[in-house]
Amino acid sequence: MDLRAIGMGLAFALMWSSAFTSTHIIVAEAPPLAALSVRFLISGLLGIALALALGQSWRLSRAQWRATFIFGLCQNALYLGFNWVAMTTVEASVAAIIASTMPLIVGALGWIVFRERLSPLGLGGLIAGFAGVAIIMGGRLQGGVDPFGLMLCIFGALALAVATLTVRGASSGGGGVLMVVGLQMLVGAAILAVVSVLIEPLQVTVTPRLAYAFIYTVIVPGLAATWVWFQLVGRIGAVRAATFHFLTPVFGVTIAALVLGEPLDWHDALGVAVIALGILAVQLSKQKRVQ
Template sequence: MDIRAIFMGLAFALMWSSAFTSARMIVADAPPLTALSLRFLISGLIGVGIAGAMGQSWRLSRGQWRSVAVFGLCQNALYLGLNFVAMQWVEASLAAIIASTMPLLVALLGWLFFGEKVRPLGIAGLVAGVAGVAIIMGSRLTGGVSLPGIALCGAGALALAVATLTVRGTSSKGNVLMIVGLQMFVGAGVLAVAAALTESWQVNWTPRLGLAFAYTTLVPGLIATWVWFRLVDRIGAVRAATYHFLNPFFGVAVAAVLLGETLGLADIVGVVIVAAGILAVQLSKRAPAPVVAVAR
């Protein structure tokens, strides 16, 4: 058992899930796109600076530059940008649940558009994921949740799934932190333009805003991304992605503890079903164990 990989997977899932709660805190007091652009700029400067000090090179391969461009646009600008805007109206727990369906979307898009085979366990996982989300949405819609907010979160998850399919298989080749930092710069630039066109500079300066911004910039923004790349290098993308099944649990738990968001029975049941669906899809991607003949 790879204890270090398990610790890295748990740490990544917790950091990734906590980002929705800290983002909810930020958008309560600052314009979302402006704050996110500034966060990416700071994270990028820190990441590239540390990478340079470690001897990592900005001279990347064509595939690595494609990864920088695609993830910078789809993950940082679209996925996180849409989620930050949405969380002006959507609770952090619901945003985390929607975002956690990304592995299901990757499997579904790969099946529909790339002809990838999905095993029966994977199909069952997709069905379970859809059912779990339907249970949660049915409960939330009766409570008056923002439909535009849900649409923005869903579009963000779709953008991240497309990015994942586009650049999968690209190796970091020892330049993990440099690639992460450069991706941040792409997101910062795109969001700065969007913020200049759509937002005004109105900030309510509070200690909570400062702490949430610092946490989001350093932990989910930089450390979690670095841990994810290291985890993939250590155990492979398929096995690493299995830890995504923890995201719904961590997402709602952190939001409940720090923001006091309430969860109904339908939410809890839906989260369990979605998590089971994610786990089933990821487990179905593992190659079957070879059959070894045993002498008798």
């Protein structure tokens, strides 16, 4: 892995992790599902326009259309939908920590459900990662974290893990990666818009803080991080690129503390370190398996 790949990986992890803080700002002043639907609509249209400009087509294979719908439902509508609603009652750092366990959940489900081989390093990483979550959540539950919001975050991580295991090779065939990403966002936008109309009151407090956070979320975590991710995957492969997910809990908690002033204690510091090491161990075990 060269220095450019390391820089891209760090940039991706930082941009991706910052989304939890900007989201927390947005949902404090706008209905979460409606705001997320608009975000996906804008990002999806921009992504498709850029894909068309690059010569990509929306003539996808049947497998790609299936993958597009499943990821649009599970990743965009369920995973992010649950997280955006959850962050109306839980701190951004809590959402970042739970979301960061997705590689651990994928590893555990692959081992239990799909009987995938797991090395001692990978098994140790799973145990360490979930132990880190237990350390943090033990302290947070004593501090009064909202159980319903916490449950929504867990459901979101599970939805994304299931989609990751179910759909593979989404970018193979016709079309192109950017086109598939844009269409996935439109799927999420449509689903969330319907749900929002049915269950949410449309009450928005328009402030500069909301505008800045929304624009940032659309451009940086929404488009820039996605572009960097696929560039990184193309450079070093998906398995090596996924190793950078171990930085998500570290960056997510740190950014929330610096920008939102969310409190941290020794439970959080210890738990984040253990989770990060667990994710790193799981990803390194996958690298050894594919070599």
